[in-house]
Amino acid sequence: MIHVENLTKYFNDLCAVDQITFDIQKGEILGLLGPNGAGKTTFLRMLTGYLAPTLGTIRVKDYIIDEHLLEIKKLLGYLPESAPLYHDMLAYDYLNYIADVRELRSEQKLSRIRRLADLCGLNEVMHQPIGELSKGYKQRVGLAHAMMSDPEILVLDEPTSGLDPNQIVEIREIIKKIGKKKTIIISTHILSEAEAACDRIIIINRGRIVADGSTEAIKQTASGEYLVNISLQSADSKSVERELSSIEGVVDIGFSNGEENILGVRLTCKSSADIRGEIYRRIKQTDWILLEFHQERRSLENIFRRLTQEN
Amino acid sequence: MRKASHIFKKEFKSYFVSPIAYIVISIFLLVTGWFFFTPFFLFNQANLRNFFALLPVVFSFVVPAVTMRLFSEELSVGSYEVLLTMPVTIFDIVMGKFLASVVFMVAMLMPTLAYPITVSLLGQLDWGPVVGGYMGAVLLGGAFSAIGLFVSSLTRNQIIAFIAGMAICFGLTLIDKMLFFLPQSLLGILGYLGADYHFQNISKGIVDSRDILYFLSVCFVGLYGTHLAMQEKR
Numbered sequence: 326m327i328h329v330e331n332l333t334k335y336f337n338d339l340c341a342v343d344q345i346t347f348d349i350q351k352g353e354i355l356g357l358l359g360p361n362g363a364g365k366t367t368f369l370r371m372l373t374g375y376l377a378p379t380l381g382t383i384r385v386k387d388y389i390i391d392e393h394l395l396e397i398k399k400l401l402g403y404l405p406e407s408a409p410l411y412h413d414m415l416a417y418d419y420l421n422y423i424a425d426v427r428e429l430r431s432e433q434k435l436s437r438i439r440r441l442a443d444l445c446g447l448n449e450v451m452h453q454p455i456g457e458l459s460k461g462y463k464q465r466v467g468l469a470h471a472m473m474s475d476p477e478i479l480v481l482d483e484p485t486s487g488l489d490p491n492q493i494v495e496i497r498e499i500i501k502k503i504g505k506k507k508t509i510i511i512s513t514h515i516l517s518e519a520e521a522a523c524d525r526i527i528i529i530n531r532g533r534i535v536a537d538g539s540t541e542a543i544k545q546t547a548s549g550e551y552l553v554n555i556s557l558q559s560a561d562s563k564s565v566e567r568e569l570s571s572i573e574g575v576v577d578i579g580f581s582n583g584e585e586n587i588l589g590v591r592l593t594c595k596s597s598a599d600i601r602g603e604i605y606r607r608i609k610q611t612d613w614i615l616l617e618f619h620q621e622r623r624s625l626e627n628i629f630r631r632l633t634q635e636n
Numbered sequence: 637m638r639k640a641s642h643i644f645k646k647e648f649k650s651y652f653v654s655p656i657a658y659i660v661i662s663i664f665l666l667v668t669g670w671f672f673f674t675p676f677f678l679f680n681q682a683n684l685r686n687f688f689a690l691l692p693v694v695f696s697f698v699v700p701a702v703t704m705r706l707f708s709e710e711l712s713v714g715s716y717e718v719l720l721t722m723p724v725t726i727f728d729i730v731m732g733k734f735l736a737s738v739v740f741m742v743a744m745l746m747p748t749l750a751y752p753i754t755v756s757l758l759g760q761l762d763w764g765p766v767v768g769g770y771m772g773a774v775l776l777g778g779a780f781s782a783i784g785l786f787v788s789s790l791t792r793n794q795i796i797a798f799i800a801g802m803a804i805c806f807g808l809t810l811i812d813k814m815l816f817f818l819p820q821s822l823l824g825i826l827g828y829l830g831a832d833y834h835f836q837n838i839s840k841g842i843v844d845s846r847d848i849l850y851f852l853s854v855c856f857v858g859l860y861g862t863h864l865a866m867q868e869k870r
Contacts, residue, residue: 370717373721374720374721375717375720375721375870376870377870395723395724395725398721398722398723398724399723401721403718403721405714405717405718405721407714410713410715410718411650411713411715412713413650413653413654414646414650414653418649422642422645422646423722425642425645426639426642426643426722426723426724427722427723428638428639428723470718
């Protein structure tokens with residue numbers, strides 16, 4: 326669907342995006358992660374035609390961005406960061422204007438605006454000036470704007486930034502709802518968001534791709550380890566250490582004392598082997614009481630920090 | 637061009653949503669009305685020569701005030717990004733905004749039609765120079781709009797856009813009155829650059845292709861400059 330090759334963007338001497346190459350498949354929900362200033366927004370701005378690449382190309386379907394910019398813009402719906410809109414226009418007038426520019430037929434227009442107002446929960450603010458709306462509503466107007474022409478590709482730049490938790494959940498719901506049929510690219514620096522909504526994640530740091538894959542794949546390849554948390558009653562740390570650290574694949578073992586007589590055990594294991602069965606068998610042989618047992622993947626946060634703080 | 641018309645509609649409407657249009661139109665009518673009618677009865681002549689003599693100077697203040705927000709506001713609010721990522725070409729955007737400004741100028745001139753009508757009731761008015769004058773006013777408004785639009789595309793600060801636009805328009809208006817300061821060899825060229833010189837020709841009722849060509853070329857240069865400035869921003 327989208328093919329990005331050797332994409333580079335310089336602002337004077339500053340290299341914002343550095344030779345990025347990747348493909349996005351049809352129907353994929355792609356999360357673009359990275360710290361502030363990593364080049365996420367610059368990349369999205371090049372994809373949407375706002376900025377011209379210094380080097381490299383973007384191909385959307387069969388269109389090349391240098392030659393068929395207008396056709397590509399027609400395929401894309403774009404919600405810019407912090408949804409900058411015309412503050413003195415009414416929400417309805419704004420959407421109507423967008424519908425005109427997107428060349429919706431006049432008989433289609435009203436029903437489309439109604440549907441989007443329902444989908445984005447805009448009905449009660451349609452006749453208010455955009456400048457007077459709260460941030461959450463502005464964001465929703467921006468989302469309705471992006472979806473106006475029912476585009477095949479949706480590009481959302483930090484769609485949930487500055488929203489309260491309820492609004493974040495609502496926007497996420499909307500994205501999930503529409504994501505079933507469309508290719509969506511979301512940029513964010515909120516990791517849980519990417520984890521919750523995206524099929525695939527690309528982590529960018531200093532203009533370069535440092536990780537690319539599904540959340541699970543990134544977690545596994547990036548860490549090589551996973552954690553097992555166990556809570557045991559009537560066990561002492563010494564015997565537990567003796568018993569469990571002899572299992573092959575256990576890298577490290579840590580203890581924490583919770584309530585009285587309950588011992589928290591934290592095992593770090595190599596991700597090459599699943600040793601949960603073996604741990605259970607060992608515990609069964611003793612007279613410890615097993616209260617809790619769960620596996621924990623290395624969180625995306627850790628991986629993100631490691632990948633983006635290197636060098 | 638269909639897309640340019642959508643942008644035109646939006647821009648034109650937004651003038652009248654904000655108080656800008658009403659303020660600018662009232663000031664324009666007050667200033668021109670006052671300066672036209674105060675000496676009118678002293679001269680005791682049924683013509684609009686005074687009105688048209690004044691117009692280039694008034695326009696050099698009023699037109700930049702109308703055009704200053706066209707790009708500067710979008711640049712400072714950030715809606716410029718929305719504008720450029722919509723399926724429209726830069727040409728559509730420039731034309732839409734330019735037309736909005738020109739049509740606004742026409743709307744602003746409409747109420748002044750009361751002057752020739754009043755005058756024609758008071759005496760024998762020669763309509764030729766009046767028609768020529770209004771034609772020239774639209775051309776002048778167009779040329780100044782193009783300049784204002786260009787300046788507005790260069791800065792995100794509306795005040796700078798206004799002052800710089802005003803300075804250029806005012807300079808073009810006054811240049812042929814400053815000629816005695818300049819060396820003899822430059823007189824011809826610089827005299828030709830004067831907007832007032834060409835406007836006064838038309839407003840005498842003489843429609844010369846050279847004058848029309850002058851205004852159209854100023855429009856072209858301004859709009860092309862805007863186009864280049866926008867392309868440079870990518």
